[in-house]
Amino acid sequence: MMKSILTYLLLLVGLTSIASEGSTNLDDANTAYEAKNYKLAIETYEALIAEGNVSADIYYNYGNAQYRSGDLGLSIWGYESALQLDPDHEDALFNLEFVNAQTTDHISTSRQGIRHWLGSMFFTESINFWAYFSIGSSILLSLTILLFLRSQRGRKRSLLLLASAGFSLFLIGGIIIGYSHHNRIHNQDQAIVISDLVDVKMSPMDDAKPSFSLGAGAKVDLLSSQDKATAGWVEIEMNGNQGWVEIGSVKAF
Amino acid sequence: MAHPEKKIGSLKKLIYILLLSVSSISWSQKEWINAAVNAATVTSNDVFTYQISTDCDCDIIAPNLSAFDIIDMESGKSKSFSSFNGQSSGEQCTNTLTYLLRGKKKGKFEIGEAKAKCPKSKKSSTSINIEVLSADEVHKKAQGEAPYYFNLETNKKTAKIGEPVIIDFFMFTRARPQDITTITSGNAGGNFRQNLFEETSQGFSFPVYQVKVKGNDYYKIHLRQEVILPSAAGKLVIEPYFGRAVERYEVFNAIYMEGYSNSITIDVKDLPSKRPDNYYGMVGDFELTHAISQTTIAAKHAFELTVKISGTGTFNLFKDPEFLLPESFGATPDEPISNLKISENGLTGDVEYTFILTPIKEGKYNILPYSFGYYSLKEGTFKSVATESFEINVTPGEGGDIEDPNNNGGIIVEDDIRHIHKNNNLFTLSGFFGGLFFWLLILIPLMSVFIFFLIKRKKSRLTDGEKVAQEQREVKKTVAKSVQDIQKSDTLNIRQLKANLDEYLITNLSLGRSQLSKSSVSSKLQEKGCDDKLKSDFESIWSKIEMAQYAPISNENLDQLAKDTSTLIKDLNKIL
Numbered sequence: 001m002m003k004s005i006l007t008y009l010l011l012l013v014g015l016t017s018i019a020s021e022g023s024t025n026l027d028d029a030n031t032a033y034e035a036k037n038y039k040l041a042i043e044t045y046e047a048l049i050a051e052g053n054v055s056a057d058i059y060y061n062y063g064n065a066q067y068r069s070g071d072l073g074l075s076i077w078g079y080e081s082a083l084q085l086d087p088d089h090e091d092a093l094f095n096l097e098f099v100n101a102q103t104t105d106h107i108s109t110s111r112q113g114i115r116h117w118l119g120s121m122f123f124t125e126s127i128n129f130w131a132y133f134s135i136g137s138s139i140l141l142s143l144t145i146l147l148f149l150r151s152q153r154g155r156k157r158s159l160l161l162l163a164s165a166g167f168s169l170f171l172i173g174g175i176i177i178g179y180s181h182h183n184r185i186h187n188q189d190q191a192i193v194i195s196d197l198v199d200v201k202m203s204p205m206d207d208a209k210p211s212f213s214l215g216a217g218a219k220v221d222l223l224s225s226q227d228k229a230t231a232g233w234v235e236i237e238m239n240g241n242q243g244w245v246e247i248g249s250v251k252a253f
Numbered sequence: 254m255a256h257p258e259k260k261i262g263s264l265k266k267l268i269y270i271l272l273l274s275v276s277s278i279s280w281s282q283k284e285w286i287n288a289a290v291n292a293a294t295v296t297s298n299d300v301f302t303y304q305i306s307t308d309c310d311c312d313i314i315a316p317n318l319s320a321f322d323i324i325d326m327e328s329g330k331s332k333s334f335s336s337f338n339g340q341s342s343g344e345q346c347t348n349t350l351t352y353l354l355r356g357k358k359k360g361k362f363e364i365g366e367a368k369a370k371c372p373k374s375k376k377s378s379t380s381i382n383i384e385v386l387s388a389d390e391v392h393k394k395a396q397g398e399a400p401y402y403f404n405l406e407t408n409k410k411t412a413k414i415g416e417p418v419i420i421d422f423f424m425f426t427r428a429r430p431q432d433i434t435t436i437t438s439g440n441a442g443g444n445f446r447q448n449l450f451e452e453t454s455q456g457f458s459f460p461v462y463q464v465k466v467k468g469n470d471y472y473k474i475h476l477r478q479e480v481i482l483p484s485a486a487g488k489l490v491i492e493p494y495f496g497r498a499v500e501r502y503e504v505f506n507a508i509y510m511e512g513y514s515n516s517i518t519i520d521v522k523d524l525p526s527k528r529p530d531n532y533y534g535m536v537g538d539f540e541l542t543h544a545i546s547q548t549t550i551a552a553k554h555a556f557e558l559t560v561k562i563s564g565t566g567t568f569n570l571f572k573d574p575e576f577l578l579p580e581s582f583g584a585t586p587d588e589p590i591s592n593l594k595i596s597e598n599g600l601t602g603d604v605e606y607t608f609i610l611t612p613i614k615e616g617k618y619n620i621l622p623y624s625f626g627y628y629s630l631k632e633g634t635f636k637s638v639a640t641e642s643f644e645i646n647v648t649p650g651e652g653g654d655i656e657d658p659n660n661n662g663g664i665i666v667e668d669d670i671r672h673i674h675k676n677n678n679l680f681t682l683s684g685f686f687g688g689l690f691f692w693l694l695i696l697i698p699l700m701s702v703f704i705f706f707l708i709k710r711k712k713s714r715l716t717d718g719e720k721v722a723q724e725q726r727e728v729k730k731t732v733a734k735s736v737q738d739i740q741k742s743d744t745l746n747i748r749q750l751k752a753n754l755d756e757y758l759i760t761n762l763s764l765g766r767s768q769l770s771k772s773s774v775s776s777k778l779q780e781k782g783c784d785d786k787l788k789s790d791f792e793s794i795w796s797k798i799e800m801a802q803y804a805p806i807s808n809e810n811l812d813q814l815a816k817d818t819s820t821l822i823k824d825l826n827k828i829l
Contacts, residue, residue, distance in 0.1 A: 138695045
């Protein structure tokens with residue numbers, strides 16, 4: 001047990017050191033942004049994201065830097081990614097609406113439906129919150145069961161049984177929400193058009209007939225993941241219309 | 254004479270033929286057509302129903318109905334089940350085509366045969382004769398003579414475009430009806446019209462007067478009063494209104510008085526052809542007022558421009574005001590506030606439009622006046638109303654919050670994205686959640702409880718002998734340890750040593766506390782197979798401990814005694 005605690009502590013120290021290293025770079029990126037050196041800011045934000053250090057704010061800041069450097073598509077991608085991690089990120093919502101109004105398609109930012117409702121309910125906290133929540137529930141559940149097994153008095157036993165049931169639900173709920181959040185972030189089933197104008201084609205071929213066109217910043221659903229793209233093409237859907245676009249013209253989130 | 258078998262054979266044949274004939278007749282009865290009207294004599298105002306019915310398998314071919322105006326047409330299919338003497342005779346499906354017709358002119362007309370094209374045959378209905386009477390003649394004849402009739406009246410036979418015309422719909426009846434159930438206005442050529450009676454309001458009752466027509470007493474019931482604003486020059490025909498009243502209610506049904514009124518034709522005169530440029534159809538008398546909240550304002554701050562149009566006339570045609578604004582002005586129109594009422598004079602009241610204007614850049618700007626032209630019915634000429642032109646001085650502003658002219662809590666106008674966040678709460682996506690360490694931390698507490706549960710369960714299932722043996726093992730350990738502790742302790746305690754030895758002997762020799770004596774323990778040791786040396790060692794230690802309780806003992810001797818006791822317990826542990 002002592003060994004486990006020691007390992008855990010070591011891991012925490014390790015993570016903290018990684019985080020603090022990331023923070024240093026993040027400060028550099030933020031400083032570059034404030035100095036209007038948007039190119040450097042973008043490169044630093046991208047490097048941090050590539051290393052796996054993320055937060056809603058880093059994507060939000062990245063979106064801002066892209067907007068300042070004139071890339072609407074990537075700035076929308078940044079805000080959408082931020083909202084993926086924190087669906088109630090007020091400034092990301094504002095900036096997304098602001099930038100969307102400047103796109104050629106004047107994309108609506110209305111965020112409704114069960115997906116958004118679930119996001120606002122459960123995914124505003126980080127994944128690690130749900131990890132700690134689940135562990136806490138597990139410990140409390142174990143303690144209540146232990147006390148229940150040792151307890152002799154009827155009323156006390158009933159209360160402990162009730163508490164055990166409650167902590168069981170917390171434990172299961174925490175794990176389910178955590179995994180949903182995890183999948184939501186990792187699935188990358190949506191994408192933003194990052195090229196200025198993209199022809200969506202009927203089939204994944206250069207000479208295929210275009211079905212419709214999309215401007216930078218358009219949000220599409222990915223029907224095939226970018227990892228499993230067909231020879232440089234990826235299938236997308238927007239408002240019930242399907243088609244194929246070149247893989248480099250969209251960025252998944 | 255025919256052979257009997259042959260006779261039977263011919264009889265069988267006859268029965269078969271009869272069955273075949275009956276079945277073919279019944280089959281042929283499935284294909285049918287019927288045509289009917291709800292009235293054979295109508296006036297040129299009356300709308301009557303002509304319905305063709307046939308079997309669902311048949312297609313209907315309607316006759317020529319050009320002698321009538323087709324008001325409406327509807328087709329449909331319905332299914333019904335019939336039974337005779339409790340036995341179902343099957344499902345019948347009916348295909349119907351229903352026309353609502355009105356006679357164009359007076360005369361006798363024939364509605365020809367309707368035809369049905371069925372899978373087996375073609376069927377035809379009978380033709381129907383309709384007599385159409387002149388509505389005006391019938392109406393005139395009915396006045397003062399019929400038990401009841403409906404009348405349409407107007408206050409003007411000639412009107413200008415936009416001039417309000419009042420239409421009154423009356424019922425004349427000798428018997429006062431118990432209820433009015435239906436009032437339907439006739440077509441008025443798509444002109445703006447409004448009912449002046451609030452029939453749906455609580456406590457409303459139709460005005461009733463007692464009049465004499467051709468010497469006969471009638472109740473004159475005012476069923477509807479409408480104002481119509483004609484929008485085009487020419488003959489405006491107000492088509493007959495329909496009314497239905499309940500003369501009296503009977504036990505299971507009601508006796509109705511229903512019918513159409515006469516029609517009315519109004520001669521609508523055009524307006525003078527020389528019209529101002531800003532005229533688009535408004536007729537009446539209007540005033541235009543305006544207000545501006547500020548003429549000097551900081552950039553990115555809002556101010557309010559209000560325009561109010563009041564008067565009487567064709568407000569139904571009024572178009573929302575449009576100001577020619579400088580390019581750098583943002584404009585947000587509020588919902589217009591309308592205070593219009595309908596009266597015999599037409600639409601009266603005012604409409605107020607408010608615009609929230611936001612200049613973005615500093616400078617001096619001119620907002621051009623807004624105006625519209627109208628034809629004044631009072632003066633019989635075209636007139637124009639206009640706002641002033643406004644000069645707006647926009648001073649440098651910092652942006653951000655703008656003043657809310659309505660003091661509704663402030664409107665935020667932001668013309669840029671919001672600034673970056675400097676939180677350093679980064680985390681890794683491939684992190685803690687779902688990893689091995691996470692699952693260990695989840696499972697370890699639960700596993701601990703499970704193991705505890707297993708141990709507890711195992712303990713509860715031990716036999717008495719196993720429990721005693723386990724207890725003895727524990728005591729052996731604890732006593733041996735206690736004795737060693739006493740030995741190591743700086744302050745040796747003879748009572749503690751005795752208590753430990755007593756506990757060991759009670760547990761391992763199954764003795765009661767009252768049985769603890771040198772002799773009883775010795776005999777028990779002998780029973781357990783201890784040799785004489787071990788027995789004499791015990792007796793020696795026992796005697797020394799008993800002595801030490803009453804006579805002082807040196808620390809060296811107590812130390813030696815503890816060592817001997819420890820050795821004794823170790824030796825006994827090998828045997829017990």
